[in-house]
Amino acid sequence: MPYPTAFQDSLSKLEASREFRKEQIIKRLSEEERTLLIEAFHPDYRPEAMKDVSLGVNMGQKVPLEFASVVESYSRIEPEKINLDSPDFNVDILVIGGGGGGSAAALTAHSQGARVLLTTKLRLGDANTLMAEGGICAPVRPDDDPYKHFLDTLGGGHYTNVPEIVKALVLDCPKIANWLIDLGVMFDFEEDGTLKVNHCGGHSRKRLLSCKDLTGLEIMRVLRDEIRNLEIPYLEFSPAVEIILDSEGLCGGAVLYNMETEEYYVVKANAVILASGGIGRLHVQSFPTTNHYGATADGLVIGYRAGAELIHMDSIQYHPTGVVWPEQLLGQLITEVMRGHGTHLVNVDGERFINELECRDTCASALIRECEDRRKGVVTPTGMEGIWMDTPLVEGVEKHFVGIYQRFKKYDIDISKEPILVFPTQHYQNGGLKITPHGETTIPGLFAAGEVSGGVQGKNRLAGNSLLDIFVFGRRSALKAVQLMNQKRSELTLQHVIDYQKKLEALGIDKSKKSPVLLPDYIRDETKAKKN
Amino acid sequence: MAELIPIYFMGKEYNVPEGSTILSAIEHAGYQLIRGCGCRGGFCGACATIYRIPGDHQIKVGLACQTQIEENMTLAILPSYPANKAFYELESVENPVNALRQAYPEIFKCLGCSACTKICPQDISVMDYIAGAQRGDLEKVAEMSFDCIMCGLCASRCLAQMVPYNIAMMARRLYAKTTLIKPDYVLKRIEEVDQGKYSAEIDKLIGKDIEELRILYADRDIEGI
Ligand SMILES: Cc1cc2nc3c(=O)[nH]c(=O)nc-3n(C[C@H](O)[C@H](O)[C@H](O)COP(=O)(O)OP(=O)(O)OC[C@H]3O[C@@H](n4cnc5c(N)ncnc54)[C@H](O)[C@@H]3O)c2cc1C
Numbered sequence A: 001m002p003y004p005t006a007f008q009d010s011l012s013k014l015e016a017s018r019e020f021r022k023e024q025i026i027k028r029l030s031e032e033e034r035t036l037l038i039e040a041f042h043p044d045y046r047p048e049a050m051k052d053v054s055l056g057v058n059m060g061q062k063v064p065l066e067f068a069s070v071v072e073s074y075s076r077i078e079p080e081k082i083n084l085d086s087p088d089f090n091v092d093i094l095v096i097g098g099g100g101g102g103s104a105a106a107l108t109a110h111s112q113g114a115r116v117l118l119t120t121k122l123r124l125g126d127a128n129t130l131m132a133e134g135g136i137c138a139p140v141r142p143d144d145d146p147y148k149h150f151l152d153t154l155g156g157g158h159y160t161n162v163p164e165i166v167k168a169l170v171l172d173c174p175k176i177a178n179w180l181i182d183l184g185v186m187f188d189f190e191e192d193g194t195l196k197v198n199h200c201g202g203h204s205r206k207r208l209l210s211c212k213d214l215t216g217l218e219i220m221r222v223l224r225d226e227i228r229n230l231e232i233p234y235l236e237f238s239p240a241v242e243i244i245l246d247s248e249g250l251c252g253g254a255v256l257y258n259m260e261t262e263e264y265y266v267v268k269a270n271a272v273i274l275a276s277g278g279i280g281r282l283h284v285q286s287f288p289t290t291n292h293y294g295a296t297a298d299g300l301v302i303g304y305r306a307g308a309e310l311i312h313m314d315s316i317q318y319h320p321t322g323v324v325w326p327e328q329l330l331g332q333l334i335t336e337v338m339r340g341h342g343t344h345l346v347n348v349d350g351e352r353f354i355n356e357l358e359c360r361d362t363c364a365s366a367l368i369r370e371c372e373d374r375r376k377g378v379v380t381p382t383g384m385e386g387i388w389m390d391t392p393l394v395e396g397v398e399k400h401f402v403g404i405y406q407r408f409k410k411y412d413i414d415i416s417k418e419p420i421l422v423f424p425t426q427h428y429q430n431g432g433l434k435i436t437p438h439g440e441t442t443i444p445g446l447f448a449a450g451e452v453s454g455g456v457q458g459k460n461r462l463a464g465n466s467l468l469d470i471f472v473f474g475r476r477s478a479l480k481a482v483q484l485m486n487q488k489r490s491e492l493t494l495q496h497v498i499d500y501q502k503k504l505e506a507l508g509i510d511k512s513k514k515s516p517v518l519l520p521d522y523i524r525d526e527t528k529a530k531k532n
Numbered sequence B: 001m002a003e004l005i006p007i008y009f010m011g012k013e014y015n016v017p018e019g020s021t022i023l024s025a026i027e028h029a030g031y032q033l034i035r036g037c038g039c040r041g042g043f044c045g046a047c048a049t050i051y052r053i054p055g056d057h058q059i060k061v062g063l064a065c066q067t068q069i070e071e072n073m074t075l076a077i078l079p080s081y082p083a084n085k086a087f088y089e090l091e092s093v094e095n096p097v098n099a100l101r102q103a104y105p106e107i108f109k110c111l112g113c114s115a116c117t118k119i120c121p122q123d124i125s126v127m128d129y130i131a132g133a134q135r136g137d138l139e140k141v142a143e144m145s146f147d148c149i150m151c152g153l154c155a156s157r158c159l160a161q162m163v164p165y166n167i168a169m170m171a172r173r174l175y176a177k178t179t180l181i182k183p184d185y186v187l188k189r190i191e192e193v194d195q196g197k198y199s200a201e202i203d204k205l206i207g208k209d210i211e212e213l214r215i216l217y218a219d220r221d222i223e224g225i
């Protein structure tokens, strides 16, 4: 039983309009039309879903309610009880997070002779990085260049990106591609020996390098293998739960929590690189997410508590095409490359309604408008709504998108013959800890790289720019951090945590609220009621 | 609300909604997993699950995040499986086939039982790529093993006590490093950037106000599909 009978009517309309749609040209929106659409329908513009932060450096700025809640929470530790005098680990550089950003930072710092410790919450590599399907940007082809990439990124981000950081991003890009190729990443090649490049939303050139449709998996397992080859020490299931400062306000390490033995470890380090990723598992506005299990905004919370400034935290990326049916796959990503290959987005009546190569926020807003405003969504038997992505339009879809093809096959849906039902899903945190082009946060000695950082992508990220971002700034922050190797740290302290908690108390915030949350809470209320 | 059906998680009975994935069924039962859950999307291999159905003697496997529950199944998630891994320096490898054989001489101990292939939740013909490794056909190993998520199930079953997924890992890197030739234009672009070729042009853009940028953006030339 592939699709429920309730879908058949709409499926017939979709098939009937296919030939017509192939010839149909839908113009790209003008800047004004795009702005109007986004302001009317993008979830970031729902005032009731936002709140002013009530304490800290960004006090008074709007953030999503779910994020405000974890920021306005107490520490998991009792700061007075942590013995900072005899650290469990003493290293030059502590890297927090075992995804792509953290791995690149650890490998780079190690190559510079630093004593590195990497700590991560799940296993090394269990991260958003490993889930990336589409690819990584690299304007290396002769008819492409960093200038074009720069303009595309800035325009895609609605000119809110910090331009100096984007400059670093695009100029370092060829080095990153080269580094990954040298590490033995199996990129796709054309028969003529050139690197295969794909198109996707918002880019003016085909510039996405891919490793079939498992780019993140391939890159991540290579980096992990290299970390193991070089025997760089790493801890698993040991998330950071607080940043340690020294009495002069410089970053001096972190407190880690062994989730299995429930012990705390003190790490003393001259520099800390936060690469703990995004926020998807907080389920902002109850959206499903594409993110991995550990994406709970921990790094943002502990960085903020230590006094680092945030930027663009009111901006979240919803990927236009998350799975709606079957529900077992709810929220999972259908890569943008699928749109780049010429699939159409089609409403219940078999009509297209947007140029599929528009940026993500534009497409996502158009899907929401089609369902919520124009009532042209396809309604599922459980009352959810979606839009068709007409995958049979892609010749050889079962070969180019093996992963996706097989996932649907398990539910008796053959995407080479039938479309996929999609709706926006929470995908990427655009904002984060504010950084310089060298990955420095506003706290000396504390760096941020990857999804946890902000400013690179502005308020809308282009496809393929995040994998690039994590490697560029993982590497850059490590190169800067090793320069601090010989600095001395004065007495270590968690006074900032004590002070922060006093403010929470003064605000009358419930003392049972603790963060970082570490893992999402999927326990049912009925079960919770039975727990003590 | 879906009908509840019994499953046995590590031998204990729980009644969980029909149609759920194994992962969501376990969570429905009240567990907050620390191990056994990573990406929740079929990419990371943290949730390799072994199960049996009453009346069927065969061992079955699946990824907990991708596999639907079956009534009365008895299951366990493999939290970790000890594995050995060769240490090697990719840069200094001269003969990739020999390097692989030296790093993992046990490939020649394969008994051809195909337990690895039968258990792979990704439907990879593990035994065939090991045969490829024996013959020194790195391309075959690389291509056949490409979908590997390194969940460890093959290693748990191998009669010759190999860790196939680590062998494939090394083979893929060797293959990419020694066979896929980096196009010249990558190094050329690095050179251009190092010589500052694009820096001034980009700085000019940084100096422009948003209105000017908008015009440039709107007028930019876009490559067709
Ligand atoms: C399904 C999917 C597809 C994507 N496709 C693409 C694509 O095709 N191209 C592209 O450019 N981008 C893509 N992205 C985005 C991109 O993959 C991510 O933004 C990027 O990989 C993030 O890398 P990171 O290193 O910053 O974070 P992650 O890779 O998420 O790594 C963060 C790590 O830190 C760990 N961690 C969390 N909290 C703590 C803590 N308290 N202490 C220690 N460790 C902690 C996490 O568990 C994780 O291991 C995709 C994302 C998803 C989810």
Ligand code: FES
Binding pocket: B036, B037, B038, B039, B040, B041, B042, B043, B044, B045, B046, B047, B048, B063, B064, B065, B066
């Ligand atoms: S949780 Fe990653 S494969 Fe299932």
